[in-house]
Amino acid sequence: MDVAQAVNAGIAATERGDFENALRVFSAVYQNVPADKMPAGLSSYGLCLARVEGKRKMAADLCQKAIKLQAYEGKHWANLIRVYIVAKNRRKAVETLDDSLKKLRNDPELLRVRKEIGYRQAPMLTFLPRRNPINKAFGLYAARLARRGKIILIVVASLLYIGMIAGIFKLIVK
Numbered sequence: 001m002d003v004a005q006a007v008n009a010g011i012a013a014t015e016r017g018d019f020e021n022a023l024r025v026f027s028a029v030y031q032n033v034p035a036d037k038m039p040a041g042l043s044s045y046g047l048c049l050a051r052v053e054g055k056r057k058m059a060a061d062l063c064q065k066a067i068k069l070q071a072y073e074g075k076h077w078a079n080l081i082r083v084y085i086v087a088k089n090r091r092k093a094v095e096t097l098d099d100s101l102k103k104l105r106n107d108p109e110l111l112r113v114r115k116e117i118g119y120r121q122a123p124m125l126t127f128l129p130r131r132n133p134i135n136k137a138f139g140l141y142a143a144r145l146a147r148r149g150k151i152i153l154i155v156v157a158s159l160l161y162i163g164m165i166a167g168i169f170k171l172i173v174k
Contacts, residue, residue: 003033007041014044023048035065042066043079047086056087074100074107081113093117125157134160 006029013022026045035042046062049055063080070076077100084093097119100110124142128135138160 003029003038007038010041010048011044014048019048019051023052035062036069039066039069040073042069043073043076047079047082050083050086056083059083060087072104074104074109077104077107078109078113081117085117090117094119125160127161134164 006025010022010025010029013019013025022044026041026048029038029041030045043063043066046059046066049062050059060080060083063076063083066073066076067080077096081093081096081100084090084096094117097110097114097117100107101114104110123130123135124139125132125135138157141156
């Protein structure tokens with residue numbers, strides 16, 4: 001088996017969730033071949049290191065190196081996000097997901113990892129908690145309003161906020 005076939009076998013094993021076997025394959029490959037020569041499997045190798053051996057820092061470094069060599073590959077970004085999730089660093093994972101989706105908008109691997117991690121956008125009215133009923137109602141209508149323009153969105157948010165303050169003021173005055 002040549003090096004390219006071994007890397008492809010390791011990537012396939014990683015995608016199946018067989019991280020231990022993939023780690024064995026990648027370890028053998030990258031002991032003999034410099035990472036710069038075969039960047040295709042670097043991020044998968046990093047993910048395997050994080051999952052099997054718990055080497056999260058080294059895993060993130062490998063994924064970032066793969067991104068530097070092949071920034072157009074969504075799977076490298078997706079594997080970096082998965083490494084951050086394994087490391088229990090959700091904030092960094094979401095930041096990386098946002099950055100990668102700006103660069104590679106409709107990459108299927110990134111869209112899949114977004115579903116995997118349960119990504120949610122920030123609430124529409126950031127000054128209110130996510131579970132606030134006003135925020136929920138506003139979020140339902142925001143897509144319709146956004147099509148008509150951001151100005152309408154801002155005006156409605158301001159009116160809702162002013163109405164809420166007026167209601168609180170009435171309760172205090174009574």
